[in-house]
Amino acid sequence: GESVGLHLPTLSVQEGDNSIINCAYSNSASDYFIWYKQESGKGPQFIIDIRSNMDKRQGQRVTVLLNKTVKHLSLQIAATQPGDSAVYFCAERDGGSQGNLIFGKGTKLSVKP
Amino acid sequence: GAVVSQHPSRVICKSGTSVKIECRSLDFQATTMFWYRQFPKKSLMLMATSNEGSKATYEQGVEKDKFLINHASLTLSTLTVTSAHPEDSSFYICSARSPGTQYFGPGTRLLVL
Numbered sequence: 001g002e003s004v005g006l007h008l009p010t011l012s013v014q015e016g017d018n019s020i021i022n023c024a025y026s027n028s029a030s031d032y033f034i035w036y037k038q039e040s041g042k043g044p045q046f047i048i049d050i051r052s053n054m055d056k057r058q059g060q061r062v063t064v065l066l067n068k069t070v071k072h073l074s075l076q077i078a079a080t081q082p083g084d085s086a087v088y089f090c091a092e093r094d095g096g097s098q099g100n101l102i103f104g105k106g107t108k109l110s111v112k113p
Numbered sequence: 114g115a116v117v118s119q120h121p122s123r124v125i126c127k128s129g130t131s132v133k134i135e136c137r138s139l140d141f142q143a144t145t146m147f148w149y150r151q152f153p154k155k156s157l158m159l160m161a162t163s164n165e166g167s168k169a170t171y172e173q174g175v176e177k178d179k180f181l182i183n184h185a186s187l188t189l190s191t192l193t194v195t196s197a198h199p200e201d202s203s204f205y206i207c208s209a210r211s212p213g214t215q216y217f218g219p220g221t222r223l224l225v226l
Contacts, residue, residue: 034215043217043218044157046216
């Protein structure tokens with residue numbers, strides 16, 4: 001089975017609220033993690049990444065948190081907008097810089113106006 | 114971020130014909146590219162890893178004679194679905210590895226009638 005999974009398959013939030021999407025991984029040797037956003041009919045779009053030597057990284061309106069103790073990854077989206085509606089995938093990389101990405105099942109985020 | 118393009122974006126073909134999909138990294142060189150397949154509401158499934166100048170590495174269960182991959186240059190990889198059948202209908206997405214991370218193309222929707 002997949003080593004990366006998500007706690008919530010769907011998430012519905014009100015516009016303007018903060019969103020938190022969670023991800024659990026099982027490979028403690030994974031050294032790199034990425035969050036992707038995929039809109040309907042399009043390819044995954046890179047959002048933010050984090051290396052295993054960090055526990056937090058911030059981007060524009062997004063923050064990724066990494067808890068290696070419990071092997072948990074989360075994506076926080078501040079002031080969620082309708083344009084944020086999409087499926088969000090976490091991915092972990094095993095095998096160092098030449099390793100492949102392993103994708104989670106995805107969480108669908110729906111933003112209510 | 115880096116740009117990866119795919120062509121065509123959509124293709125409809127008759128059963129038994131072959132279809133070629135191109136993947137290009139537009140602003141960086143990629144020695145490694147990846148081909149994924151995605152079914153509706155599912156996560157990405159890695160089909161094969163394409164290495165410039167060498168044979169592709171296929172994931173278990175993926176027929177290499179069915180899905181021909183050629184990585185002729187540092188910016189171009191092609192996937193040819195040979196003798197396509199309706200069960201090959203899917204969303205095919207390529208990805209290119211750039212230093213430190215991985216970027217995805219917009220995907221190609223294949224419909225085999």
